Each structure stands twice: as structure tokens, then as C-alpha cells.
Amino acid sequence: MTNFPKPDAATLMEIYRRAVLIKLNDERVIKEMMAGKLVTPYYSPRGQEIIPSALSVSLRDEDTICTIYRGTHDMLAKGFPLDLLWAELAGRATGSCKGKGGTMHLTHPESGCMVTTGVVGSSMPIANGLAWAAQIEGNGNIAIANFGDGAANIGAFHESLNMAGVWKLPVIFICQNNRYAEHTTLADSTAVERLSTRAAGYGMAGITVNGNDPDEMYGAALIAIERARAGEGPTLIEAMTYRFNGHLMGDAGGYMDKAEKAEAVANDPVPALRARLIAEGITSDTELTALESDIGLQISAAVEAAYAAPYPDLAELTRDVYATAA
Amino acid sequence: MTNFPKPDAATLMEIYRRAVLIKLNDERVIKEMMAGKLVTPYYSPRGQEIIPSALSVSLRDEDTICTIYRGTHDMLAKGFPLDLLWAELAGRATGSCKGKGGTMHLTHPESGCMVTTGVVGSSMPIANGLAWAAQIEGNGNIAIANFGDGAANIGAFHESLNMAGVWKLPVIFICQNNRYAEHTTLADSTAVERLSTRAAGYGMAGITVNGNDPDEMYGAALIAIERARAGEGPTLIEAMTYRFNGHLMGDAGGYMDKAEKAEAVANDPVPALRARLIAEGITSDTELTALESDIGLQISAAVEAAYAAPYPDLAELTRDVYATAA
Amino acid sequence: MNDAKPITMIEALNRALHDAMADDPKILVLGEEVGDKEEGGITGVTKGLSTKFGTTRVKSTPISEQAIIGAAIGASLKGFRPVAEIMLMNFVTVAMDMIVNHAAKLRFMSGGQTHVPMVIRTMTGTGFGSGGQHCDYLESWFAHTAGLKVVAPSNPADGYGLLRSAIEDDDPVIFIENLPTYWTPGPAPVPGSRVPLGKAAIARQGSDLTIVAYSRSVLEALGAAQIVAEKGISVEVVDLRTISPWDRETVIASATKTGRVLLVHEAVRKHGIGAEIAADLNEVLFGKLKAPIRRLGAPFAPVPFSKPLEDAFAPNAARIADAIVSLMKD
Amino acid sequence: MNDAKPITMIEALNRALHDAMADDPKILVLGEEVGDKEEGGITGVTKGLSTKFGTTRVKSTPISEQAIIGAAIGASLKGFRPVAEIMLMNFVTVAMDMIVNHAAKLRFMSGGQTHVPMVIRTMTGTGFGSGGQHCDYLESWFAHTAGLKVVAPSNPADGYGLLRSAIEDDDPVIFIENLPTYWTPGPAPVPGSRVPLGKAAIARQGSDLTIVAYSRSVLEALGAAQIVAEKGISVEVVDLRTISPWDRETVIASATKTGRVLLVHEAVRKHGIGAEIAADLNEVLFGKLKAPIRRLGAPFAPVPFSKPLEDAFAPNAARIADAIVSLMKD
Numbered sequence A, B: 001m002t003n004f005p006k007p008d009a010a011t012l013m014e015i016y017r018r019a020v021l022i023k024l025n026d027e028r029v030i031k032e033m034m035a036g037k038l039v040t041p042y043y044s045p046r047g048q049e050i051i052p053s054a055l056s057v058s059l060r061d062e063d064t065i066c067t068i069y070r071g072t073h074d075m076l077a078k079g080f081p082l083d084l085l086w087a088e089l090a091g092r093a094t095g096s097c098k099g100k101g102g103t104m105h106l107t108h109p110e111s112g113c114m115v116t117t118g119v120v121g122s123s124m125p126i127a128n129g130l131a132w133a134a135q136i137e138g139n140g141n142i143a144i145a146n147f148g149d150g151a152a153n154i155g156a157f158h159e160s161l162n163m164a165g166v167w168k169l170p171v172i173f174i175c176q177n178n179r180y181a182e183h184t185t186l187a188d189s190t191a192v193e194r195l196s197t198r199a200a201g202y203g204m205a206g207i208t209v210n211g212n213d214p215d216e217m218y219g220a221a222l223i224a225i226e227r228a229r230a231g232e233g234p235t236l237i238e239a240m241t242y243r244f245n246g247h248l249m250g251d252a253g254g255y256m257d258k259a260e261k262a263e264a265v266a267n268d269p270v271p272a273l274r275a276r277l278i279a280e281g282i283t284s285d286t287e288l289t290a291l292e293s294d295i296g297l298q299i300s301a302a303v304e305a306a307y308a309a310p311y312p313d314l315a316e317l318t319r320d321v322y323a324t325a326a
Numbered sequence C, D: 001m002n003d004a005k006p007i008t009m010i011e012a013l014n015r016a017l018h019d020a021m022a023d024d025p026k027i028l029v030l031g032e033e034v035g036d037k038e039e040g041g042i043t044g045v046t047k048g049l050s051t052k053f054g055t056t057r058v059k060s061t062p063i064s065e066q067a068i069i070g071a072a073i074g075a076s077l078k079g080f081r082p083v084a085e086i087m088l089m090n091f092v093t094v095a096m097d098m099i100v101n102h103a104a105k106l107r108f109m110s111g112g113q114t115h116v117p118m119v120i121r122t123m124t125g126t127g128f129g130s131g132g133q134h135c136d137y138l139e140s141w142f143a144h145t146a147g148l149k150v151v152a153p154s155n156p157a158d159g160y161g162l163l164r165s166a167i168e169d170d171d172p173v174i175f176i177e178n179l180p181t182y183w184t185p186g187p188a189p190v191p192g193s194r195v196p197l198g199k200a201a202i203a204r205q206g207s208d209l210t211i212v213a214y215s216r217s218v219l220e221a222l223g224a225a226q227i228v229a230e231k232g233i234s235v236e237v238v239d240l241r242t243i244s245p246w247d248r249e250t251v252i253a254s255a256t257k258t259g260r261v262l263l264v265h266e267a268v269r270k271h272g273i274g275a276e277i278a279a280d281l282n283e284v285l286f287g288k289l290k291a292p293i294r295r296l297g298a299p300f301a302p303v304p305f306s307k308p309l310e311d312a313f314a315p316n317a318a319r320i321a322d323a324i325v326s327l328m329k330d
Ligand SMILES: Cc1ncc(C[n+]2csc(CCOP(=O)(O)OP(=O)(O)O)c2C)c(N)n1
Pocket: A070, A118, A119, A120, A147, A148, A149, A150, A151, A152, A178, A180, A181, A182, A243, A247, D032, D063, D065, D087, D091, D094
């Protein structure tokens, strides 16, 4: 990975901006939930911020992503508007999905957030189709499929990677290996050590990187993106990371190894990148504090607007089932 | 493969006996169908005889197999009785499944033929369960999952191999790579050259062998069988072979490469083994001719008995749906 | 009128695909063996397509039904109109997540931001000795799933017109073809014609009793109507054509007229399509019917292999005729 | 009688599994997170099992539903009685081939040589804002499938007794649990007791109208019966307990007595369980009912996320009460 392309200063700054947006947003969601103001199943992406941030800085607006219930990081990095996100989390009519999709089905095609699924593995087959559309149109756009380590063991993974391989689809499979699938460790769910090993079985490029390292993640993603845009086929990236919280809010994660968790949290990638930006003289604490407080204000505005908005009309129950009402 | 265990003379003879039984049986099925006396969808295993023959000589009666619509070779090699087989093919009440299962669902637990499926990939998940049962009972028995090259691209393959790997199940996955999945070549269905490559992705042993070569197939199977019995986990064997006929009777195989097919047929593994047995002085043409005519008589007897048997009673329509009739 | 010579269902569907792909570059075809290299599908429904429209728009796939439907969904989210083939209906069982959790729901769950204008063509039908895993009729599952439409033509002209409409429909459509009647000739469709989704057809007019059927059962019902006509019973046969949403207006009008209803399908009777229609009609026509609504379907069992059993499995003209006679006595 | 203190459904199911595994070494448990290392399932239904019975008999699995059901089928072919968990009912969609093409049919297709005595425990239920892919009610699909039995308890004692019976049953049973009522306490089961499959219970006696329901809808129906009792309407509530085969005898007797029937379930109304029961009752009781049989179910739509919409989705006591009142006027 020594000959990986490296992010320049401006890119690193942008990676940080996205990562801290994700982190602050997550903290705010949890705060609102603790206060009883927001009630929803919520799957925190804390600890995994760098992956989509270092990836998405190399994406076009027209590139598309499919992600999962644990997906606010992927979506915010891709440009999902905060106000539409919060209104959706709060089940309001002003949400991106009119409050009908919710946390596990956040969707915003304009920013390329095409599908959020609650079913393990199901982001992958659909991402292939998005990539196929781009391939037909020859526009050089690509599609991203996000999923977890646990999802690498379900049938949809296999079928999707194989099809992408044989069709040379412009798609990248981002396996965010946060070491747990609900309560189950990787070692209990597969005998293979590195999930990226599987890429070879599809005649596809595959790599395992430290997803919490902006340089590695940026470099691996950029290579894969360029490969896809050039029509040279898909890539499987296993991005090693760690899930800071339980599987979902309310899960205290009693089954998680304490020492392992403590170490991961001590190496929190977002403050680490912040410190590096300052240490490398790319920016100053003052500037970053201003950036963060600005983001905080944007989030607050989104939260307040969401709460002030109305719930959807009951007639929405049977709307959007078909193009035209029955 | 130079240090593979090799079959001794008696074993080679037994492999031939099974292979020629399969070949003669297949030829008889086709003859009966051409004569309009047998009407059934039939998936000829011609060309693939050596695989189950060289495998099953090392199996116990208590070992179990799951196979597919193209499975008479696997079952005859394992000991499926000819009379029950023919009566079932003919849809008679005396068939192994009372005529209710038919060609694609031949079943005979006493000989270890537990499941024949018509769904691509579905032999594998069930074989795992048979292996799990053996593992719990600690009886050293093993399970075999047979399937085709096309089936290696479906989700059930992936889930099954992964589970077998992490549970260290005493199961062997026999991928009979006959180069075609219905009308589709391997190259059109996957970008990987050797399907056995995939074993590494499950932390499992994997090997590609010439399935038409009795030595290679016997050796690879024996190693895998001993590994499984010893509790050392599963194996994926990709056995290269060739489908001599179309996908099913009536399919003339117009899409198959003529030269490739001609070459495969010229290298028909059954006469090749026959010639070798004589050349190596293991047996004589006379002895083999006697063996073959004896087998022919057994088949004829089974065919005649089948035709003479009654069709199932119409009341069978709703029997065996539940343990007790509704 | 159209006086072209009769064609088979295979030919009708093939023409529909050709005409649709020629009309709209957004239409794609994918599935196992659908390309010409693979002979255009196991029965030739997709013959000639990849040669004419190229292998980017017409893609043979690995045996990977989840990936097939997923690819179709993804492409349709980007404005394409994929026609995905699931070779036999039993194989939808490996792709139900993609169909039910995703294709059917994305419009709703996205609050109308996205939608999935795809068609899933699939095929089934007893009669060829394929046994328990190749001939199931699963239309009830899909009719119970909000967001899907379900179509099942009984003749080539409807096959053409319904497939054209299904492709143009902005929602996912399950398009069910019947293998044993693939080769049954019927009047050729007018090129470019459409049969609207959700509209039944009166396949035969009658006054004593209404049969509601779809797919192959319509042909058997027409045969039965012929049989009992000789006994002086006048049967009206309603061909649903679209199973979901079904044409309540036409069915209720016919049932009101005759006062007797027999529902017929090849799927098992229990919890079959007939249950919903009967339950609904009974609510609407309570006290107005001359006899109880009867349902004819397959017994509650897997499809058997042995020929005599298989022949006895699904309703045929003779058994439908018996049911008509008995219902007239109710 | 049993005067132990009330317990929850989770506790009842946990006891049933413990007692069953202790009684019979052939009983196995598998599924995602079912082991104690993983806290005995996301709600603790399998708590303590792997500690007590070992990780060979109680196996946590990868997220591989096809492999889970396949492993259970294979083990059951060798005489084991596996209890497989599919965490949420929507995830059966990735395992339908194993369930429908295999578990349900192997007995028939093998001519009775093999059978599949397994239980598939699964869970569903609206109310927690889980949206469109986590709360579907798919019991109709399974009830339409010959070879499967379908069970759905409404209270802890039945949960215990039905699960014990399901495990001992020689056929594959789909055992449907309801998440929102997992913590609702009820009378404790007598240890070792059984509730027979296929037998409904009269959850409340009444004379004016019969409600037929199952799972959580029984509790809502009882609430509704209470509400309308104040208006002088006497409602009988039949708790099906087993959805397939359903107890025709008990239901027909109650319907005959009251002359009015309301079917209630959380699944979408169209093509739901209520359709079959209504169609069947209408045949049997033609001309004998005082009013049309009505059905209450969810609207034809995916499960919505937003709280007010989700609250309005499935029938609850208030909406059932309204339906009762309106049906009394029919
Ligand atoms: C097909 C399916 N099976 C089971 C579940 C329940 N489930 C939800 S999340 C999850 C764990 C997924 O783990 P992983 O893929 O590692 O993603 P992570 O949650 O760690 O981001 C499970 C089992 C599901 N949603 N879909």
C-alpha cells in the first residue's frame, strides 16, 4: 500500500469535514434518543466515519450508493441533506421519504443515495443494477455497495460479486468490517481470516485496508474507483474498522471484548485525523473548532425543523404503493 | 497430485463396475425414451461416470449423499437399487418414492441417497445438516453434496461452504464441472477460472482434479474423506468432466462447441478405464464382457419389472403430505 | 380486425419483446439463457433479441436469481425497464427478498422518490412429469404483496398485449406464463396492441353460472363450458388476465347476472386466489347469490410425478364440468 | 390448576426450549445469536441453552438463512428435531426455497421415506418503528404450502404448549412469534403441558358475533369485545392458535351459533388468512348467516415507519370494536 495515491491537504480537510459531520450527527441522534425526543431503531456508525468520508471525496454526485440500516455515515458523506435526514428519522412528512421509510430506508436519489436496506446483504444485488445502468449509458459513473462483515456470509454477496465480476460492472463492494454482526464475532461466523480473500473467487480485485486510516482508505478507494470508471471491473474492499456502540441503541454490547473495545475507542479515528491536520499544519484548532460549531448549528437547525414539521397525513398509508392509487 | 493415494487393482475394478453400470443404465434410459416407453424429463450423466464411482468406493454405506436432477450416476454409484430406480422413473407404485418423486427426486435412505433436488444449489445446505448430524453423533460418517459448475454461482453454495468451514463439518462438496449450465458455458457465468479457488474464501481445502481420471478422482476424494472423518473439516473438489449429451433429453446441444465435444467423447472415460484394466492386466476382455452383460441383465430385469408394476393409486395424491392425513 | 394466421404463446411473447425493445431503448432483458448464444431461452421466447439489440441490453446471467432481480431493480431505479426472466416459478423462492422486500416496496419506502418499473417473466405448469419442484403456482404470494401486480395471460393475443402493458407499467409486474400451453396456437395479436392491466375479459358469455379463471384454467373452463352446454347449462367464463389487481367490476357484474360462481385455478385451492375473490364476492353479494361460491383448485399436496397422479392434480375440463353440474344443483 | 406467577412469552418459550431439550437429546437449536456467548438471541428466548446443552446442540450461525434451514433439514432427515430460528419473518424471504421446495415437500417427494420434523421459529410485529422490511406477516404464504403447519400463539401458556407440540410434531412447523407482545405477562404454563396443534381455543364466550383471530390480534379482539360489551354486544373470540391446519370444527360451531363472523389479522387483508376462512365458511354456512362475513386486516401497503401511520396500520381494539358495531348493523 506504499504506492497508493495519497490525499492532498485539501482532500484530507474534506475527509475530516465529512467524518466530523457524521460523528457529530451520530452524537446528536443519541442525545435526542436519550432525551426521549426521538424514538426509532438506530444503528450507530460511530467508529466507521473515515470509510465513507475517504471514499466519497473521490466520487461524483452522479455516482450512486446502496447502503444498510447502519448507513447514516455513508449517506451523509455522499451528501444526503441533513434536514431531510432528520425529518425522516423523526417520521415527519417533510422527511426525504415523507416519513414512510424511516431510519432503515433513508433514500435521496439527488445525492445518489438510492437504496437503504434493512436486509443483510441486499445492498449488493441492487448496486450491480445501478452499475449496469451506468455501463449501458457509458457515462463513467459507478455504484457503491456498502455492507458489513456479517453480510459477507449471505448468498446475495456471492451472487452479486460473481455477476459483477463476469459482467465487469463499474461497482465497488465496501465491506465495513466492524468485527461484529449483531452479537457475533467474525471468527464465529467464518473460517476465513480476511474476507477480501474471496475476491479471487470471482476473478475480481480485492484488498483489506485499515478503514480507519484516511490515507489507506482514500488510496484503496481511489484505485478501485478509477478501475471501475475505466471499465476494468469491480473491486472488493474490506475496510477494517470497529463498531463503537452496540448493534443498535439499547444494546449495551455486553458480549463485546472490553479491552478490544477500549483500544478501538482510544484510537477514535476522527479525533486522530483532527490532531493530524493540526500536527501537519494543514489547519488550526481554531479553524476546526469553527467548522465543528458550524456543523453543530446545521444539525441543530435540522433537528428543530424536523420536530416542528407535521406527521404525514393518514392518507399516506396507501399512497406510493403503486404509481396510481388503486 | 503425485503423492495422492492410488486405487489398487481391486478398487479400480470396482470403480469400473460402478462406472459401467451408470453408463449402461444411462444408455438404456435413453433407449427406452427413444422408443417412447419411458416419458420423463431426463438429465443424462453420460461422461461424468468416473466421479461418483471413484468417490463412492471409499464411502461407507452409512455415509450420505445429496444430489441433483442429473444424479443417477451419483445414486447408482452409492448403491441405489436398480429396480426401485426404474420403477420410480416409470412413475410406478413400486418406485423408491412410490412414483411420487420421479426422476428429479429419487430418494433411497438405506443406500444413503437422502435428497435429490431439482433446484440448483440446494443439495449443499442439506448436506451440511446430514454432516452436522454425523458430527453430533460422533460416528465418523460423512456427507457428500453433489452439484454442477453452474450451481457454484448461486447463493446456497456460498452459505453452505462458509457454514461447513466454520463448523468444520464432515462434508465434501463435489462440483462436477461439466463445462455447461444448461446452455451457458462456465466462462459466461463467472470470471474465475477454477471454481476450487473459492475454497480459500471459506478457510477450506479446495482442489481441482480431472474427474474423468480414476486415479486423480480417487486420490482427491480419499484425502477429503479421511479429512472429514478425522474431524478436520470440509473440502471442495472441483471435478473436471464433460456433459456428453444436451442438458436434458430433447436438447440437441446445438450451442455446444463441436470440436470440444468431439474431443471429450473421443476420450470417453468409461471405455478408457476398461482399456486400462486390460492393458494393466487387472482383468480380461472376457471377464469384463461377462460383467457388462450381467449388468445389462440386471437393468433389463429392473426395466421389465417397472413396466409390469401398477401406477400409484389416486389416493396417493394426498398421502405423505403430512405424517397423518388431514 | 386482425386476420394474421394463428401463432403460439412463445411467438407472441417473442414478438412483444422485439417490438417493445425496438420502441424503447430503455427496455432491457436479462435472465438465464436469454441470449441468442444460449438459444434465446430454453423455449426460445427471447430468440433473436441479443442479436438485434446487443448483449449489453440483452444479458444472459449466471444461475443467480437474487442477482438477476437485484440487477433489474438497480437498473430500473435509473430509468430502465428491465424484463427479468426467472426460468421457472419455483425458482422465485430464492429471490423473494429482492422481489418482496425490495422491488415491491421501494416506491413506498422512498416516499415515491424511486420506483421499480420492471417485469419478472416466469413460467410454470404441470403436465410434463417435472414433479414437485418445477410446477408450483405461487401467484397468491405475490397477490398478497402490496406493490406488485400479477398478470397471467391465457392466449397469445393477450400474452402480447399484456406483456407490452406490463413493460410500460411503472410498477413491478409478475408475469406468469404457462408451459404446457406455450405451443397452443391462437389468433395473432395486432402488432403494437395493448391489453390494459387490471381488466378482465369475458371469454365466453353465458347466463347460468360464472367461472372466474386465469391462465391455462381459462382454456379448461372453456372446454367445460362446451361440455355442459350440451346439457343446457349456459356458462359465462371470465378470464381475469390480471390477478392483482383483479377486475372486481367485471366479475361482480357477471356474478350478479348469473347468481352462481365457480372459481378455478391450478394452484392449490387452500389460500389460493379463489379464496380472496370468493370472500370478497360473498361480502358484496350477500343474500343475492343462488348458491354458495365454489372453488376448484389443486389438492393440498405437492405436484406429483407419476402421470396418472399428475393428470388428476389440477382442474381440467372434465372436472370443471362436473363441478358446474354439481353447482347447478346447489 | 397452575397458580405460578404470570410470565412473559419470552420466558414461556425459553422454558419450552429448556424442557424439550432436557427431555429429548435429539432436539437441536440453531440460528443467528442463539448461543449464550451471543446472549441467547436478541431477546433472550434461547438464553441458557448453549450453557446447559452445549454448543454442538445449540449453534449460533453465520447470517445465512438458507444454510440455517438446510442444516436443520439435513439433521432432521437423520432423526434429529431441530428448532431453527429465523430472526424476523421478513428474512424467510431468503430461505423460501429451503422451506417450501424442500422442508415442506421431502416427505411427499420421497414417498414417505423421509420426513422433516423441524420447527422454524420466527418473529414479527409492528409497533417499534422498524418500517417496511421488519414487520411483515407472511403466514398466508406458508398456509398455502402443502406440507407445512403454521402456528401462532397469543399468550405465554399457549406459547409453551404449542412450541412443545410443534417440536414433537413429525412435520415442519412454522412457529410465529409476535415481538410487541413478547413482554406481555400471562398465566404461566404448567411445566410439561402440551397444546395440541390444529385445535383452536375459545378465548371469550359470546353469542352475538364470532371473531376469529390469532397471535396478537386475539389480545386486541379481547379488548374490543370488552369495549362493545358495554354496548350490550356479546362477542365470542376464537383464538385459532394453529393457522394451518385451522380448526374448522370449532370455528364453524361458533359461527353457526352467532351467525356473524369477523376475521381479524395483522397481515394485509387481501389474500390474507381471513380470505380462506371466509370463503370456506361461506360455502358451509351458505344461507345460514345473519350478515356477510367481514374481514379486518392491514391495508394493502408496506408497513410504514412514521408512528401515526404505523399505529393506523394493523387492526387494534378500537378499530375492531368499530367493525363489530358496524357488522351488528349489517
Ligand atoms: C437476511 C437477514 N438476516 C438477519 C438480519 C438481522 N440482522 C440485522 S443486522 C445483523 C448483523 C449484520 O452484521 P454486519 O453485516 O456485520 O453489519 P453491521 O451491523 O455490523 O454494520 C443481523 C443478523 C437481517 N437484517 N437480514
